[in-house]
Each structure stands twice: as C-alpha cells, then as structure tokens.
Amino acid sequence: MTAPCTRSISTSAATSAESAACETRFAVRDYDLAATLDCGQAFRWKQSNGRWSAVVSGRWVELWRDAKYIFARTAAPQSDWRWLENYLQLPVDLAAVLATFPDDEPMRRAAAACRGLRLLRQEPWECLASFILSSTKQIVQIRQIVATLCARHGSSALSLGEPAFAFPTPAQIAALNEDRLRECKMGFRAPNLLTAARLIDSGKLDLGGIPELELAEARARLVALRGVGPKIADCVLLFGFGFPTAFPVDVWVVKALRRFYFRNRRVSLPKLRQFSATHFGPHGGYAQQYLFHSIRRDERKNFRPAPARL
DNA sequence: ATCCAGGTCGGTC
DNA sequence: GACCGACATGGA
Numbered sequence: 001m002t003a004p005c006t007r008s009i010s011t012s013a014a015t016s017a018e019s020a021a022c023e024t025r026f027a028v029r030d031y032d033l034a035a036t037l038d039c040g041q042a043f044r045w046k047q048s049n050g051r052w053s054a055v056v057s058g059r060w061v062e063l064w065r066d067a068k069y070i071f072a073r074t075a076a077p078q079s080d081w082r083w084l085e086n087y088l089q090l091p092v093d094l095a096a097v098l099a100t101f102p103d104d105e106p107m108r109r110a111a112a113a114c115r116g117l118r119l120l121r122q123e124p125w126e127c128l129a130s131f132i133l134s135s136t137k138q139i140v141q142i143r144q145i146v147a148t149l150c151a152r153h154g155s156s157a158l159s160l161g162e163p164a165f166a167f168p169t170p171a172q173i174a175a176l177n178e179d180r181l182r183e184c185k186m187g188f189r190a191p192n193l194l195t196a197a198r199l200i201d202s203g204k205l206d207l208g209g210i211p212e213l214e215l216a217e218a219r220a221r222l223v224a225l226r227g228v229g230p231k232i233a234d235c236v237l238l239f240g241f242g243f244p245t246a247f248p249v250d251v252w253v254v255k256a257l258r259r260f261y262f263r264n265r266r267v268s269l270p271k272l273r274q275f276s277a278t279h280f281g282p283h284g285g286y287a288q289q290y291l292f293h294s295i296r297r298d299e300r301k302n303f304r305p306a307p308a309r310l
Numbered sequence: 311a312t313c314c315a316g317g318t319c320g321g322t323c
Numbered sequence: 324g325a326c327c328g329a330c331a332t333g334g335a
Contacts, residue, residue: 040316135316135317137333138314138315139316142315182331185332192318226318227318227319230317231317248316250315250317251315268324270325292316
C-alpha cells in the first residue's frame with residue numbers, strides 16, 4: 001500500500017535513534033485527526049505544537065496534518081505501515097458509513113457537527129484495560145492514570161522526543177499486586193485490572209478468539225470480568241474489536257438519547273439500550289460516537305472559564 | 311464546598 | 324425490572 005519510508009531522516013548530528021527514524025504520509029479525505037484522537041476513545045495521545053504523539057502497539061509514533069495528508073513519523077525504521085493504517089482505519093469509506101445513519105434530525109445534526117470524526121481500531125488488551133480504568137472518571141483523569149501506569153510498568157519505546165512507554169502487557173500487570181496498581185491512582189479499579197490481566201496472562205481468557213464470536217457471545221465473555229459491565233464491554237467491542245453495532249451507553253449518550261429521542265423524559269437504561277440496539281443501523285457504533293462527541297462539545301460550548309486572576 | 315466523572319456491583323423493594 | 328449507596332480520586 002504505502003512505501004516503507006518515503007523519507008529516512010539522517011543528518012550528521014543525528015543520534016543513532018534519529019538516523020533510523022522513518023516518515024511517511026497518507027492522502028486522506030474526511031478525516032478530522034484531532035477530534036478522532038482526542039474524543040475519548042483512546043487515552044494516550046498528547047498534542048504538542050500541532051503534532052500528536054503516542055505509543056501504538058509498542059511503537060512510538062507522531063502524527064500531523066496538512067490539507068491533504070496525514071503525516072507520520074516513528075523513531076524506529078518501518079518495513080511497512082499497515083499497523084498504523086489499521087489503527088487509523090484509513091481504508092474506511094466514511095461517507096458510506098454516514099449514509100447508513102438513521103435519517104432523523106439528531107443524527108443529521110451530529111453528522112454535520114462532527115465532520116471527519118472516525119473510529120480507531122485499538123489493540124484489544126490496551127482497550128480493555130483502559131476502559132476498566134475509566135469507570136466514573138473524567139477523560140482527563142483516565143489519561144493521567146493510563147500515563148502513570150505506562151510510565152511505571154510498561155516497556156520503554158524508542159522515541160524522538162520525551163521518553164515513551166508501551167502499554168504494559170497482561171504479563172507485566174499480572175506480576176504486580178493491588179497496592180502497586182493503586183499507586184497509579186486507579187483506586188477501586190485496581191483489583192479489576194489485576195484479575196483481568198491474570199486471566200489473560202494465564203490463558204484462561206483468550207481475547208484472540210473474541211472476533212470469531214457473535215456480538216452477544218463476545219459481550220458475554222467480557223461482562224464475565226469483574227468491573228466490566230455492558231458499557232465497558234461495548235467500548236472494547238467497538239474500539240478494540242471493531243464490532244460495528246456495539247453501542248456503549250454512558251452518561252453522555254444517555255443524555256443525548258433522552259434529549260433527542262425521548263423529549264427529556266425519564267427512560268430506564270435498559271430501555272435506552274434496547275432502543276439504541278435497533279435504531280441506529282449497521283454502523284450503530286459510529287452513530288454512538290457522533291452523538292457522544294456532539295453532545296459533549298455542545299455542553300462545553302456553554303462553559304466559560306473564569307477570567308484568570310493575577 | 312459540593313457535585314460529578316465514557317460504571318459496576320450487591321443489596322433492597 | 325427499578326432504585327440506591329459504595330467504591331477512590333480529582334476536576335469543575
């Protein structure tokens with residue numbers, strides 16, 4: 001698909017890491033990189049002067065855009081970029097996805113308000129672990145917990161800027177104990193992460209088999225984990241495994257569904273789940289992310305920070 | 311200060 | 324089923 005390295009970076013002053021650095025670009029349309037990386041589906045991306053960096057499946061990578069392209073560079077040489085094309089879901093025809101959304105006013109507005117928003121395809125274990133850590137936490141805090149966990153317990157990754165760390169493997173976490181995990185500020189979620197890591201590390205839970213299952217069965221496997229209910233399970237199924245109709249219903253989506261489809265009436269969570277499972281079509285998961293992103297942005301638009309004090 | 315955050319769990323009625 | 328409080332931690 002893409003040439004391995006369109007440009008290899010090498011200068012006389014380059015360190016050994018820099019001389020192996022690798023850069024490429026992808027022509028894209030309808031791809032809002034910033035919204036996609038920052039909308040609460042992934043928790044590792046940091047922005048610094050217009051560029052986004054993270055560690056994806058153990059590889060440090062930096063991304064940036066111009067009008068036509070997404071540019072990427074890594075610290076290590078790449079023989080191909082399929083891992084990144086897959087992560088960013090570059091081949092997805094967004095217009096075709098949007099065309100399956102229900103033709104109603106809320107979805108038309110959400111699609112118009114979030115033009116270019118995409119779903120990523122994340123590494124399943126990292127996705128599961130991250131969302132185990134997400135319950136009743138704000139997105140900024142989830143990022144902080146995940147960053148601490150990676151810095152303390154993940155393997156270091158070759159990078160060009162700040163030191164970077166891979167997400168800890170199940171084995172790396174399984175080798176810890178609850179107190180070590182609590183030191184990463186994850187509170188009561190620590191034992192949940194620990195038992196999930198140990199089940200996977202011991203082979204008692206095989207995430208690799210999940211994609212072969214029907215949605216309901218896959219969901220049942222995940223919900224069997226302590227600390228994983230229907231919402232977190234659907235996040236993992238959608239963002240990690242790509243089940244297109246997985247539909248995470250969190251507090252924001254509840255708010256959006258009630259406001260847009262039930263005239264702000266009190267509707268029980270099971271009823272909202274039932275509605276969402278049938279109303280949003282073959283790419284319901286995508287529709288969910290558009291609702292989530294648009295209502296969060298609307299609410300924040302009304303928020304005005306207090307003027308800075310001197 | 312008080313409420314709430316990309317929830318889940320184990321109780322109640 | 325529906326409703327409730329506990330669970331850690333820190334932003335707003």
